[in-house]
Amino acid sequence: MSSKKVKEIFDKKIFRGEIKFDQSMSAYTSLKIGGPVEAMVFPDDVVSLKNVLIEAKKESIPIFVLGAGTNLLVRDSGIDGIAVCLKAFKRIEVIQNINGIAGRFFSKEVLGTSAGFFVEAGVPLGSLINFAKKNGYSGIEALAGIPGTFGGAVYMNAGSFGVEIKDVIISIALMNMDGRIEILEKDRFKFSYRSLNISGDNIIISANIILKKDIPENVSARITEFLKRKKSSQPIDGYSAGCVFKNPEGDFAGRLIEASGCKGMRAGDAEVSSAHANYFVNKGKATGRDFIELMETVKRRVNEQSGVTLEPEIKIIGKDG
Ligand SMILES: Cc1cc2nc3c(=O)[nH]c(=O)nc-3n(C[C@H](O)[C@H](O)[C@H](O)COP(=O)(O)OP(=O)(O)OC[C@H]3O[C@@H](n4cnc5c(N)ncnc54)[C@H](O)[C@@H]3O)c2cc1C
Incomplete structure (x- = not known):
């Protein structure tokens, strides 16, 4: 049940956007797994986001x-506080003069x-990739077929076929828990394999990217080819x-998971996919506990078989219990 403190934040009328109390996180994850969250909110604008962060901080409510x-596995006991989703932040705009943004200059x-x-x-x-396809801009074709948002892709440094989102980033705008916005040049960040070094106290609100001009048909042909390879x-x-x-x-x-004989292995309704051993699927009613148990079993087997310790790529969040 959402706490009085959480409800009171939204009684103050400082927020524009959708508010949903007592939600199941399973409705907001592609795995369809996850316990409750006190409130799921969708701010309409930067001011509403800022206001909710400031009020939550005053009351020590986690965000x-x-x-x-x-890319999320939410545990069965859910998460305390407020989950914020920026789905209303969906502008893509051409930057007339990219020189000088966050102190960066181009030849x-x-x-x-x-x-x-x-x-x-x-x-x-996917919308960003379609925009690039329609208007003839190259650089992110290899990311076609990766689901999720641009913000999630930046946070995860999403990548495919040797291309990562970091390759096109110029600068990133972050909002901290006091609602302060900072625009930082790419060089101020450390991107690595599926990670960007920002702390949980920062929210990516936007980023500036650079793409190469190209013929739309050429961009489109490359996207089609990458999508075909990914889907297979x-x-x-x-x-x-x-x-x-x-x-x-x-x-x-x-390869390591398959070689350890784990393909098709199950814990409850969680299963190591027979199509791709590094994808675990929820066959319908898997719980967070099932999924984590399967991850631990696979990790142990791979370690026994090959000596390699696998590190999770998915983000596991929420309370144990
Ligand atoms: C079928 C399938 C195929 C996939 N293929 C690929 C692939 O080829 N390559 C690849 O890299 N990934 C792949 N993924 C994983 C996933 O799609 C990517 O990691 C994606 O970029 C996550 O985006 P999201 O918006 O869903 O993030 P979420 O899952 O919602 O969040 C992921 C993490 O990012 C953080 N986050 C999200 N938005 C923000 C923000 N605005 N500010 C700060 N932190 C934020 C969250 O707190 C969380 O820690 C695949 C997933 C699926 C289901």
Whole structure:
């Protein structure tokens, strides 16, 4: 049940946007797993986001930010406080002059062949890719087929076929828990494999990216090809959150899992996909506990078999219990 403190924040009429109390996180994750959250809110604008952060901080109410929940495993006891989803932040705008943004300058050659874009965190990654396809901009074709939001992709440094979102980032706008916005140049961040080094006290509200001008038909052809390759290896036999484990240096988590004989292994309704061993699927009624148990069993088996310790790629959040 949502606490009085949480309800009172929204009685103050400082928030524009949708508010839903006592939600099940399973409705907001691609795995369809997860316990309750006191409130799920969708701010309409930056001021409403800022106000909710300030009020929550005053009352020591935890905030969790999510995109489309495609990389999340929420435990069965759910999460305390307020979950914030920026799905209303969905502008993509051309930047007329990309020189000087967050102190970064480009050569004449780059300026002549590229264009800059301001992209808000809630833009579905697929919409950004469609925008690039329609208008003839290259750089993110290989990310086609990755679900989720642009903000989630930046936070996860999402990648595919050797391309990562970091490759096109110029700068990122962050809001901290006091509602203060800072725009920082890419060099101020450390991107690594499926990660960006920002603390949980920061919310990505937008980023500026740079893409190369190209012929729309060429961009479109590359997207079609990448989508074909991606779809052929993805399971369609249940709900998933993409790859469960990170690929260890020089190897593939899926190969190691398969070699340890874990394909098809189950815990309750959670199953190691038979299509791609690094995808675990919810066959219908899997709980967070089932999923974590399966992850632990697979991790142990792989370690016994190959000596490699797999690290989770999915984000596991929420209370144990
Ligand atoms: C079928 C399938 C295929 C996939 N294929 C790929 C793939 O090829 N490559 C790949 O990299 N990933 C892949 N994924 C994983 C996932 O889609 C990506 O990690 C995606 O970028 C997550 O975006 P999201 O909006 O769903 O983030 P969420 O799952 O909602 O959140 C993920 C993390 O990001 C944080 N976060 C989200 N938005 C913000 C924000 N605005 N500010 C701060 N933090 C934020 C959340 O707190 C959480 O810790 C796949 C997933 C599925 C289901």
